[in-house]
Amino acid sequence: MSQTMGRAARFLPTLAIYSLVIIVALGLAVWRYSNTAEGGRTSDRAQSEARNVAGARAGGANTKPFFSLSTGRTYASDDRARLWVDYRNVNELDFRVYRVNDPVEFFKGLDDPHRMGEDERRAVAAARRQKPSLLERLRAFKSWFNTSVKTYVRGQLRRESRRAFNAKFRADDETGDRLPLNVADYARVPLLNPDQLVSSWRQRLAPLEDEYDRRMVSLGKREPGVYLVEAIGANDLRAYTVAVVTDLTMISKTTRDGEVMIYAVNRKTGAPRAGVNVEVVKGRRALASGATDRSGILKAGIDKKANTGDRANTPPAESGEEADDAEASPDSYLIMARERDNFAISDLDSFYFGGGEGDSDNSLIGYIYTDRPVYRPAQKIYFKGVLRRRGDEGYEMIGARSVNVSVEDPNGGKIFERVLPLSPRGTFSGEVETAAEAPLGNYRVIAQISEQTASSYFEVEEYKKPEYKVQVTATQKFVPTGAEAKFSVEARYFFGAPVADAEVKYYVYRSRHYHAWLYGGGEDDADGFGTNESTEEDDEWGSYGYATSEMVREGEGTLDERGRMSVTFQVPEAGENDSWDYSYRLEAQVTDASRRTMQGSASFTGTRGQYVAYAAPERYVYTKGDTAKIAVKAGDYEGRAVTTKVTLRFVEQHYEKVKRKTEDGYEYDDYERRERELEKSAEVMTDAAGMASYDYYVPVSGYIYVNAVVAGEGG
Incomplete structure (x- = not known):
């Protein structure tokens, strides 16, 4: 016995020394870990900047983490459901997907079915306790301890380079971006009942290209139902969205007197669905319900008067936050349809029913x-x-x-x-x-x-009867380009005396001339050249193109003792690229001694030759290698058919993208037209009716312009 006690006494100092060394080593490790954790955060920030250069550039100086979730549609059971993540300065998110057991009650509890926020989270999880249990806190402590040890060891082994390599070259791998998520990783209670949790994972997020970019996260193929997706980031930041997987869809029609008709069908086949339970809700109150018939149709009536004052009658437990949320509005209707696990939802504003609580403003x-x-x-x-x-x-x-x-x-x-x-x-x-x-x-x-x-x-208004009339005439209907045209301006009082010595201001306008007879019209459709347009009020736009006319000359003059004045105008020569004729209109404003002003106008056509030719294809779309039938029509400027030789030229046109700059240096894209005359041209002779045709082999793909030229006479 004494020998045993002696041996224990000899080993006690050794045991104490070893225990002290272990304690010192552990204390040193904790101290080093606290320092390396601070440095690790700095290193993580450096890695975050390296991995999120574009995100930091988009966010500017504001490095506060941000993320949001959204879904833009519902998905069929054979589709891969997905959601979109918009984020800044976030490297990874923890996702939890819950299956909603009662979608109708779930959406009734939301102020806005299109938005999930903190208020909605409290409403949905109101029945759940918010404090973690002792077991959860113990598991959280164990998780923290394990994570601390692993982080310390990885810091000692310099794994940063490997993580950077994986983030750079495996970021596009969906499975590589996901890690299994232990519920005890966070000392937080799930949003819904844990039994409703169907999947969870940690998602690594690659850097975005710019502030407008976002990332798609696949939820995979899911069974029909409504799923609540929760994303959790650093500092307990959270975001939510709803994903609906269903093979059911519906169409709703409303009337102003409160009637609603719902048509439910299978979204894949379009077949009507009978026995679909439908409920119409406003706020948190059901207004109508029923099941669709064999045709997939349900008709119901909405009692708008009975629904007045929903907000006032809402229990305090449900509306305690309404004073703080000015945007929350109970004025929209929710139409929800359910067939077993298939669920469809649609919302309608109250004006679809011809008014309602928010629209009866007694205006x-x-x-x-x-x-x-x-x-x-x-x-x-x-x-x-x-x-x-x-x-x-x-x-x-x-x-x-x-x-x-x-x-x-x-x-x-x-x-x-x-x-x-x-x-x-x-x-x-x-x-x-x-x-x-x-x-x-x-x-x-x-x-x-x-x-x-x-x-x-x-x-x-003050109406005064005109005391005199202004008449403008052109001496010719058609004047060749380069020749001289004359206008005559005359003003006379209605009792017959000339308006002598009156001031005259005149303007000459040019606009494109359209030959009406070429496009199927007759002589009755031709412009009234040489007439006094001031006496024909309906002729203001009779010559087409006046709405886009340009002024080419202006001048002043004085009427002589006979109340007349002559204006001479030199018709401009036709340009090399001009492929049509122009009309010239003179407007004269005459002011007499009493300072009363009256006006008149007349016009003529500047011609490039004696005849006009027109060519058009039988149709406007052909395939390369087809034969296009070209119809040709020729006549003089009066519309009379002529027999003449017409040359057809085929020009390929296309547009090239070019860069241009504004005066302040802003660069933008523009397009310039390029033309190339195809090698093959043709000549045809019109008959006594002025008609001819030509079969043209289409050699290229693209836009081909046909130019008809009357040989020696212009066209």
């Missing part, structure tokens, strides 16, 4: 009219109005006994303001007289009750 509607639309100064205006309010049942009576009516002139000044009695049927009437020097223009009649108004307009 004032009025019909105000005068005894005629236009008046002269110093005339009396008689007006009358009918007022209604817009309500749930359509137009409703006002209920007021008077209305404030005012009349404003074009300058905003009030020429009339009075309180007029309102009849039981909501009508009122009155009269106002304009002054002799009243401003001309639009006047406004305004009826106002409280802060709501209704209005209408009438005009005050």
Whole structure:
């Protein structure tokens, strides 16, 4: 016994020394780990910058982590469901996918079915405890300890280079980006019941190209149902989205009186689905429900009056946050259809039902009219109005006994303001007289009750009968290019005397001329060249192209004692690339001694020859190697058919992309037209009817322009 005690006494100092060494080693390891953890965070930031250069560039100086989830559609059971992740300065996310057991109740609990946020998370998980249990905290501690040891060892073995290599060359590998996720990795309670968790993983995120880029994350093929996807990042940041996998789809139609029709079909085959349970919800209240018939149709009625005041009647437990969320609105309707695990949802704004709680604003509607639309100064205006309010049942009576009516002139000044009695049927009437020097223009009649108004307009104009007439004529209908054309301007009073010594301002405009007879018209469709267009009000646009005309000359003059003036105009020569004729129109403005101005105009056509030819294919789309039938038509400028030789030239046209710069140096893409005349041309002779045809072999693919030229005469 004494020997045993002696041996123990000898080993105790050794054991104490070894224990002290172990404690010191562990303390040193903890101290080194705390330092390397700080340095590791610096190293991780450096790696994050290396892996997220584009993301840091997009985020600028703001390096705060950010991420969001979204889905843009529903998926069939044979599709691969997916979601989109938008993120900045995030290297990895933990994903959890939950299966929602009761989709109807789930969506009823959301203020906005298109958005999942912190408020929705609290609403969905309200029934779940938020504090981790002792077992979960113990597992979290064990996980933290294991992670600390592994991080320390990896830091000692310099694994950063291997991780950087994997991140760079294996980032596109979907399986390589995912790691198994232990629920105890975080001391957090799952959003839904853990039994509803169907999959979880840790997703590595590659750097994005720019601030507009995002990444697709595949959820794989799933059984029909509604899935809630939760993503968790650093600092307990979270984001949510909903993925719907279903073979059911529906179409809804509504009427303004609250009727709704739902048609449910199989999204793959289009076959109607009978027995589909449908529920129409507004806010958190069911308004209608039922099942589709054998045709897949359900018809239901929505009692909009019974639904008024949903928000006011919402229990406090459900609406306690509404004061803080101004955007949350219960005015939209949710239509939800369910057939076993297949689920479909659609939302409709209340205006689809012709109004509702948010649309019944009792706005004032009025019909105000005068005894005629236009008046002269110093005339009396008689007006009358009918007022209604817009309500749930359509137009409703006002209920007021008077209305404030005012009349404003074009300058905003009030020429009339009075309180007029309102009849039981909501009508009122009155009269106002304009002054002799009243401003001309639009006047406004305004009826106002409280802060709501209704209005209408009438005009005050001063008409004076013209005292003289201006007539402009062209001496020729057709003038060759390069020749001299003459216009004659004449002004006479209606009692016959000339408007002598009046001032004249004239303008010459050029526009493209279209030969009406070439496009199937006759002589009756030709332009009225050489006529006085001021006497033919309907001819303002008769020569086509006047809307895009350009001014080529302007001048001034004075009428002689006979009230006449002559204008000489040199017709410009035809350009080398001109393939059409131009019309020239002279507009003359004559001002007499009383400073009254009247105007007139006339036009002619500048011709490039004696004949005109036109060519068009039988159709406009051919394949390379086809034979295109080209129809040719020729005639003179009066529209008479001629027999002449016509040369057909075929030009290939295409557009090339070029870079251009604005004055401030901004570079943008533009396109320039390039032309290449094909080697083969053809000559045809028109018959007595001015017609000919030609069969053309299409040698190339692209756009081919056919140019018809009358030999020796222009075309």
